[in-house]
Amino acid sequence: MRALDLAIIAVFLVGTPVLGIALSGRQRSSADYFVGSRRVPWWAVTFSVVATETSTLTVISVPTVAYLGDVTYLQLAIGYLIGRVVVAFVLLPRYHAGGMVSAYGFLGTRFGNGMQGTASVTFLVTRLLADGVRLFATAIPVKMVLAALGLDVSYWVIIAAIAVVAVLYTYLGGIRAVIWVDVVQMGIYVVGAVAAVFVLAGRLPDGWFPALVDEGKFRLFDFSSNILTSQYAFLTAVVGGALFAMASHGADQLMVQRLLACRTVRDSQKAVIASGVVVFFQFALFLVVGAMLWSFHDGADPSALGLSAGDELFPRFIVEQLPVGLSGLLIAGIVAAAMSTISSSLNSLSTSTISDIYRHVTKREPSDATVLRRAKLWTLIWAGVFVLFASLFTSTDQPVVEVGLSIASYTYGALLGAFALGILVRRARQADAIVAFVGTIVVAAVFVLGVEFTVDGESASLAFPWYVPLGVLVTLTVGGLLSLRHPTPAPEHPEPTHQEVG
Known part of the structure; x- marks a missing residue:
């Protein structure tokens, strides 16, 4: 790496917490810290939602999915958009009506x-595991x-080191700092990815696009009948993706909290639906x-290129092939995503x-x-726990994006x-x-760890x-x-009118 690249990364690491604190303003109340007093514009929440769910997994691992297969992964994004529409009109009005955080x-x-x-404890454990994978993934290109x-x-x-920088502006600036820094960070990694596409295009032989089409690399739809074990069969991806999005954006505090920072329920609805459109194009990129x-590599197996895992493909290209400055920008973008x-x-x-607890x-x-x-104290505590959890993931035999999605899926159902x-x-x-909740966790564990299906003479697990x-x-x-044990239906619950935070 050249001095300019390292300087860009260093400036980013120092400037991020400063920017977050400057943009957030003073935290005068718990409502400021938790939901930004519900004064954040919807378009900023849209980009924050996208940046949060994109993470390092998208930047370094989604390219691996296409390298090893095709672009049928994009079918998940179709399901994601459908699921967000349901969240927008079914769940968000209930949250806003109750003034919930x-x-x-x-x-x-x-x-x-x-x-x-x-539900809250389950969320805490799920986030630690799923985002532990994401934090580990960031360490790959940095290393x-x-x-x-x-x-x-x-x-x-x-x-x-990454956790320390993130906790600085989170601790001092609350959700507003998180959202506004997300907007900036998303811009960095998208610009870097677009630049990488142009650099790659200039180094590929003439006719590379038709060749990839002939190779089936741009196959979008997989109408395979093997819907139980094929992760990207059309029905599996769209139905599974829709329900996953309903869980991640309607029942996961990570996303719901951002949406509750909008001024009105209508703004929250616009933010969550728009984020689905943006995610579709990001996945495609x-x-x-x-x-x-x-x-570029003539379809060589990652091991033949001297790589220990497929997720090192894009990071190696960034480090070894991109021009001075652009390489540092994209590494900074990867760290930003994390x-x-x-x-x-x-x-x-x-x-x-x-x-909740x-x-x-x-x-x-x-x-x-x-x-x-107390909220700021727990921010510090969870940062320490995060580092411990992320250190558990030292290697994986499959793209880490699939590992991260699988972990979240265990409890999302x-x-x-x-709800x-x-x-x-x-x-x-x-x-x-x-x-029912605990029973579902047990059933999910049984399917994840023990149940296999025989397809074409080979054993395979249920698709995530x-x-x-x-x-x-x-x-x-x-x-x-x-x-049904209850002789009469429970009385109709009125919509909640108040949710205290202090």
Whole structure:
């Protein structure tokens, strides 16, 4: 790496927390820290949502998916858009009507504190695991950059350094700092990716695009009948993607908190739907990068290129092939993508800990100033835990984007199923919901770890996009059957009118 590249990365790492603090303003209350006092413009929330869910996995791992296969991964984005439309018109109005700062406040109002706490704890564990993968993924290209300088730095040191920068502006600026820095960070990695496409195009032989088409690299739809184990069969990807998006953007505090920072429910609806459109084109951009890398390397197996994993393909190209300055910009973009996810997770973990667990465990109503102090303290605590979790992921045999999505899918089905149970089954009460929720987690674990299907004479596991639909089905079935114990339907719950945060 050249001095200019390193200087760009250094300026980015120093400037990011400064920018976040400057843009956020002073945090005067817990509402400022949690939801920016609901004064953030919808377009900024759109880009923040995209930056948060994109993370490093998209930047370095989605190209690997296209390199090793084709662009059928894009079918997931179609499902994502459908799912967001449902979230916009079914769940967001309920959250705004209750003045909530946590998605799980709805479960507390509908079922009780026990269900709210159960869902919150599940969210905390899921985020730590899923975003631990994302944080580890960021360390891959950074380690390669340092190796090029002759420095052998361990993954956990890199992970800790990234976490420190992210926690600085999250701690001091709250959700507003997170959102505005996300907007800037998204711009950095998108500009870098577009520049990489132009550089690649200039180094490929004439006729590379028709050759890739003939090779099937731009196949978009997979109408395979093997829908149970094929991750990107059309039905699997669209149905699974839609329900995954309903869970991730309607039942996951990480995204819901951003959407609740909008001024009105209409703004929140515009933000979540627009984010689905932007994500579609982002996926397409990085899949095209992967297809072009396949042409650049003549389709060579990653191991034949001296790589230990496919996810090193794009990072190596960035380090070794991009011009001076552009290489540093794209590495900074990769780190930016990671920090946008980690900072978002830290703020949402802190919010959920305080609003869903702390207040109910202590059974006290602390002052708003106390809530704000506790929220910042938990931001620091979760940052330390994040580093430990991320250090668990030292290697993987499949693209880490698939690992990250699979981890989130383990519990998303139960979370989304609990919301569906509360809305659709009037008889259901808290005990029914908790038993169904826990039962769904157990069933998901059985399918993930033990159930295999025989396809064309070979054993294969259930495709990860089916984890969420399976979880929703189990939760609704178990919860619905248990609710039949009650002689009469539970009384209609009015929409909540208040959700205190301090």
